[in-house]
Amino acid sequence: MLLSEIIDNPSAGDGFFREVVADVESFVPPEGLKSIGFLYRGGNGDLGELLLDVMIAYAIAGVEVVLEVPAEETSVDIPYLISVATNVGFTLSLLPPVDDSEEAFQAYLVSVETCTDAYISQPNVSRYVYPVSNYLEYLFIEAWTGNAQVKPNDEYVAKAFLNQLPKEREDRLKAAMRERIYRYYGGEVGFKTFSKGMLSSISREVVNIAHDLSGPQEQVSPAS
């Protein structure tokens, strides 16, 4: 779909658009637009001025902007895109291959592994990077609860990732991400220890908020 088509007919759809090609300059999002996924078209490896301008304008206007990188794009500098995503304010998404060959899946697997390594080891990352962020979310829940019987209800994840790969390949992809994440944090035990630290820190923040809500006369000392 072209961005110009959405601009010409903003009431079409539910405000969520995926795989959109930025074909025209646009600095004001169409009315009702909530979330838009722009297709990355590599060429010489950069994003292109037109796409970058539109994404910046839409992100500033409060639209959820996703840069969707097709698996078929081979000249992608993923660490660079992760950095740009933080600076510009968009979410990055590595789309599964359309081609169902084993070669295409292997190439995608390598891209996701590279992405996983970059995502967890780059310090200045503040945006989600699909599918790594959402799988990391699952691993946190698994570490905290011991099971993870929670189904994703995020619309983007559901549309872009669920049932897009055969089960066997989906399992291989998840296993690859798990392996890279565990390796970075010092194995499964190291990751679980890290998860405890994260849980503890967020818990303290939650208790602080509870104290703020209590007001000065109802302060309760936090448990140590």
Next chain:
Amino acid sequence: MTTPTNIVVSISVAMVATNALASIRDTKIEIADASEVPQEVMQRIDAAVSKRNVREAVADAFGIISENLTEQGETIKAKYVPDHIKLALNQPSDIPGAQAAGACYTNCYKNCHCNCHGSRGWR
């Protein structure tokens, strides 16, 4: 093998953890003893969680997270939140975005957070 002390903790990873905590249903999680976490790692985690984006995300999901977390078996909400605030947390606001005095984390967030933002975890 324990957690390496040189790991990076980005804002995004802290946001992911926050969203994970907010997406859990029907399971209570006892606040973890983090004494085994290396001090350098804990400092980096705290630094990431203290960033504005993460604090806002925690505040947005306060109603849910405070029910998911327990301290000695009692939820944070039950233990620390006064009754009149609990009531506000359980009621959708008549005015979207309205803030009760000293309670900007309340009202619509509790009931709407996961419906709006959802769980992004890929299970």
